[in-house]
Amino acid sequence: MDLMVATDFSAHGTKVLGVARRMGEALGAKVWVTHVVAPQSEFRAYGGGPRTDRNVAALELRQEHRLVQAAAAAMREDGLEAVGLMIEGPPVRTILDEAGRLEVDLIIIGSHGYGAVFSALLGSVSAGVVRKAACPVLVVPVQKAAA
Numbered sequence: 001m002d003l004m005v006a007t008d009f010s011a012h013g014t015k016v017l018g019v020a021r022r023m024g025e026a027l028g029a030k031v032w033v034t035h036v037v038a039p040q041s042e043f044r045a046y047g048g049g050p051r052t053d054r055n056v057a058a059l060e061l062r063q064e065h066r067l068v069q070a071a072a073a074a075m076r077e078d079g080l081e082a083v084g085l086m087i088e089g090p091p092v093r094t095i096l097d098e099a100g101r102l103e104v105d106l107i108i109i110g111s112h113g114y115g116a117v118f119s120a121l122l123g124s125v126s127a128g129v130v131r132k133a134a135c136p137v138l139v140v141p142v143q144k145a146a147a
Contacts, residue, residue, distance in 0.1 A: 001030040004104040006095045012142030016110040017141050030081040033072045036094045092128035110138040
């Protein structure tokens with residue numbers, strides 16, 4: 001069995017990774033730790049110039065790549081088979097394309113729970129994945145519901 005955990009490494013991302021780790025352990029599954037980065041824009045306002053912009057973008061990408069690899073390494077240290085992937089593209093389409101390519105059995109993704117207005121205006125990666133996925137999707141709520 002193969003699981004894909006899609007993470008954005010937000011403040012609550014460790015909860016989603018923890019769920020993926022527990023599911024991987026329980027099912028004896030391989031875990032694909034996946035992080036999608038948005039395509040780099042050609043335009044950056046008020047930057048220090050093209051060279052500075054490229055250097056800053058490269059630094060950010062290296063840091064995100066280290067996070068992906070560290071998350072996968074931590075799972076491997078716990079005895080799981082885990083691989084870290086960082087892919088560039090539109091998040092929903094890229095997650096779904098990669099899940100299909102890897103033939104995963106389950107996608108695990110977090111939901112920030114910003115609300116209906118936020119989702120209506122900007123969309124939601126987790127909602128888009130749920131609507132269009134060819135395999136089951138486990139959505140992990142990462143914010144406490146208001147009491």
